[in-house]
Amino acid sequence: MTQINQNFLELQGSYLFSEIAKRRTKFMHENPDADIISLGIGDVTRGLPDAVMTAMHAAVDELAQPRTFRGYGPEQGYDFLLQAIVEHDYKARGIDIATNEVFVSDGSKCDVGNIQEIFSQDAVIAVQDPVYPVYVDTNVMAGRSGKFNSETNQYENIVYLRCDASNDFKPSLPDRKVDLIYLCYPNNPTGMTLTKGELKAWVDYAKENGCIILFDSAYEAFITEADVPRSIYEIEGAHEVAIEFRSFSKTAGFTGVRCAYTVVPRALKAKDASGNEVTVADLWNRRHTTKFNGVSYVTQRGAAAIYSPEGKRQITELVDYYMTNAGIIRDGLKSLGLQVYGGVNAPYIWLKTPSGLDSWSFFDKLLGEANIVGTPGVGFGQAGQGYFRLTAFGSRENTEKAVERITKLSL
Amino acid sequence: MTQINQNFLELQGSYLFSEIAKRRTKFMHENPDADIISLGIGDVTRGLPDAVMTAMHAAVDELAQPRTFRGYGPEQGYDFLLQAIVEHDYKARGIDIATNEVFVSDGSKCDVGNIQEIFSQDAVIAVQDPVYPVYVDTNVMAGRSGKFNSETNQYENIVYLRCDASNDFKPSLPDRKVDLIYLCYPNNPTGMTLTKGELKAWVDYAKENGCIILFDSAYEAFITEADVPRSIYEIEGAHEVAIEFRSFSKTAGFTGVRCAYTVVPRALKAKDASGNEVTVADLWNRRHTTKFNGVSYVTQRGAAAIYSPEGKRQITELVDYYMTNAGIIRDGLKSLGLQVYGGVNAPYIWLKTPSGLDSWSFFDKLLGEANIVGTPGVGFGQAGQGYFRLTAFGSRENTEKAVERITKLSL
Known part of the structure; x- marks a missing residue:
């Protein structure tokens, strides 16, 4: 058997x-x-924005005619969407991200769940506590967690970064060597944020200690205060240590439509077993193109429409x-x-x-x-x-x- | 690093x-x-069928109104689609499959790529040669392949089942113990098929030898001959040894719309390290709900429409x-x-x-x-x-x- x-x-x-x-x-x-x-x-409850609805109708009509039909698209996303993301979410805020560093997907849950695959089986992961369960469960499936301790309510090999009122829900830096640090800001479930200065301490720590930050920024659109970073790449040096996850789910009512994206800067390196540097974006690209076949064209047209005036x-x-x-x-x-x-x-x-x-x-x-x-x-x-x-x-x-x-x- | x-x-x-x-x-x-x-x-080139187009337009309109808006759906697919699949693709052909054995996804490439995750790292896999590369590459990523031999053009730990004119593109049974057998019929790339009797030999072999058949049936709709099985579950005993992958991509022009499904019968068991039986559908359900967030509602409505008259x-x-x-x-x-x-x-x-x-x-x-x-x-x-x-x-x-x-x- x-x-x-x-x-x-x-x-x-x-x-x-x-x-x-x-x-x-x-x-x-x-x-x-x-x-x-x-x-x-x-989960959101309002309807899709009109601009999104109009774009999706037009896309459905395109697909219904052989002359304008589109079959398989690029797994990483259509250029019209990649360009809009780079232009409006990054360049407009003075952040340099190229279209080949952006990978469109059908959801941040998938991306934050799949990202661990490209790293070593032995990688030590750190998560905030409380935490979005997907970060933990996907590492359990991959064999990185060790046993669950029902007394502490924690896995033995996962490093938990406690967030409570005593530290204003801002975790301390890890007290031991970790490889991958999942940070979610604005945070689910606490709704709390880090200032630019506070996030910089994490970027600096990651650079000094050779870790990679997996930065889940699904709630970025809800930021109202000026000193809260909307992207980790606002922090100097983050291109070398961080992967950022963004979603259209909550921003544009896409929980049922399914679209998100992940940014893996070309400057982000990891090492192979012999110590040679490897460009992480190349690994993610290979994973993405091998196990995924692109987001629905209709959905991508809808997502691009949110960048129109x-x-x-x-x-x-x-x-x-x-x-x-x-x-x-x-x-x-x-x-x-x-x-x-x-x-x-x-x-x-x-x-x-x-x-x-x-x-x-x-x-x-x-x-x-x-x-x-x-x-x-x-x-x-x-x-x-x-x-x-x-x-x-x-x-x-x-x-x-x-x-x-x-x-x-x-x- | x-x-x-x-x-x-x-x-x-x-x-x-x-x-x-x-x-x-x-x-x-x-x-x-x-x-x-x-x-x-x-990749297909004709437009989406009218019935699909109409259903997708209606779904977009539903999502645009708070009263009819749908956010996160069940990761396994909406019941309206599961019911249609079970009714038309299985019950109508005398095959007993329940809705909780069907998992709707955004593509067969994803499903055939991800399915290996729920099995042991040590599982030995067999593939047909020639082969759809995703079966092999996803097992390479998971560490099951061993080294690539550039002289034989093969991985050392993968069992290749040769298909050429000398055997009418019908592979011989494996000559050593394997755990997972990828079979694709109607076959990509050869376009060839097995008869019911020939497929029965594989089901019997899997039962006798404790293997699981991963049956990729993405081209089922193109079958014209009576003795060619449209589903592996037409074969007696297949519910206990086979997982079946189906896709709307080629049938309904969905290569750019993204919808497929995978059937994991409740009768299919594997064992854990202690030799206890485990229901494979439970593992797949856990993987599917943890790393995936459902197919676009618009797409699912489009897929369901192909089952209308x-x-x-x-x-x-x-x-x-x-x-x-x-x-x-x-x-x-x-x-x-x-x-x-x-x-x-x-x-x-x-x-x-x-x-x-x-x-x-x-x-x-x-x-x-x-x-x-x-x-x-x-x-x-x-x-x-x-x-x-x-x-x-x-x-x-x-x-x-x-x-x-x-x-x-x-x-």
Whole structure:
């Protein structure tokens, strides 16, 4: 009988969202008339911007005619999209990135999950705690995690960088040698950010210690403050140490349309077993072209449309809509005396649960007494215990209603 | 400095299509007025069927309104598409497959590339020679290939199953213990097929020897003969030994739209390191949900539309169009006394190069004397030396013109 990849057996159950669904279903069963508001999952709710819709319709029509039909495109993305990304997301901000350093994909989840493949089996990885689970799980599958310790809620070979109120959710530099550092800013789940100076300390550390930073910047569009870097490449030297992941999912309502991109600068080098330098972009290009066949042409035309003048205006409106929600949640909770984080440069609000409740007890209280579904912080890692995540992706009406209900709770 | 995945250095250059492009470009430069016809790359050229186009337009409109917007969908695919697949591709042919055994993805290239991840690092793989390069390259990246031998043109740890005219392109059973057997039928590049009885021998072998068959059935829609299985699950016992890959790319013109699916029956088991049975579908589900975020909703609506009555009729017309081309090429070459294979149940025509020419010499002759671009068989593996692939995906006009030009050659 064929043998499986034994590392899969080290994976822990994907417990968080199934447990949320279970508790929600039980509550609905017992309270069929309850008007439940979900501020739990990080998925958008508004429609696609008009400019995107128009471009996608036009692309569908192109594909329907033999004369304008397009089959396989370049795996890395069409030049019209690569050019728009480079021009608007980088050159316009004074950052030098070339089109052959950009790889369009069908989602950041795929890219942050697949990137580890091009590095050594023995690479030591560091993640923030709390953390987006995909960084960890994909390294478990690849055999880099070691055993799971159910007492610490951590894998033995993964370096966890604790982020909590005591360090303003800004992790300390690793206390031992690591190879790959996953940083997510603006952060999911905490909604917190680093300043340029703080991010520079990480870039400098990576240069000095020969590490690579995997910088997940999926929420970049939600940044409102000037000193928060929108790209890690704003930091001098980052081209030599960092890979950046960007997504159209939250910015442009693309969670169901699927488009993202990854930047691997040509200046980023790693070494082979003999110590020779290897250009990391060449490895990623080989992986991307061998295991992926490009993003839907219709989707790529939609993504390019967000860089048009109308597209930009509509995206700004969309982001403003969600960030107004974030402000409503943040201000509402603060007025109750709660400790609230995030929501200024990110669509996530992270709160310290009141009265010393643990994350799941607060989940039950919020569901039972206010009929609101959120996400227990401990679901993102041990350091999230005693915290709770709310998202700004609901409708205005539901967001206001949810805050009003929370205001009436005895906390 | 961070160390790379050393296995990537064992990959051979992706030589074939870049070398074709190079020779074509050189020829065009020297002969700017030449009217080149490409029957080389396996990409379709007709427009999307009307039913698909209509469904995609409707889906774009749905996404543009908050009331009907859809964000993240199930990673495995929407139920409307899973139901259609199960009903029309399996139940209608008397095959029992459940929706939780079907995993919709953005392409068969991704699925056949990723499937190896869920199996042991030590798994021995067998491939047909000639072969679709993705099967080999993804196992090289995973460290299963051993060294490349430039004299044999093969990797030392991969078992090659030779397919040539002497065995009617039907490989012998492996002569040593293997774990994973990649079979592609209807075959790319040879266009040849197995009968039900012949495929049964493989299923029986896999059962007796504890192997798993990875059955790439991307060209199933082009089958015209009754005794050729359209699914490996037509064979008794296949549910316990086979994973099947299907694609909408060639059937429905989806090479630029991106949709495929993989069937992993619940009855398929493998073992862990302790010898315990593991349900392979659970591993694939975990991989799929961890590293993938679902196919574009617009694409899935388009794919579902091909199962409507109009969709089915339009797909049949599309397939008939290409298969008429295949017949034109096949008959034309046969009338010249050439040894011609494929083209009956597949859109590929595989020919023995005349006059003992090697594959690349025939490429040069065809380009130079008839201005036709095809694909040298040796590009698919050593057993393809002295063979040549032409595809039926061109326009009728170009196909007829190409055959007329070949007829005038001195072969």
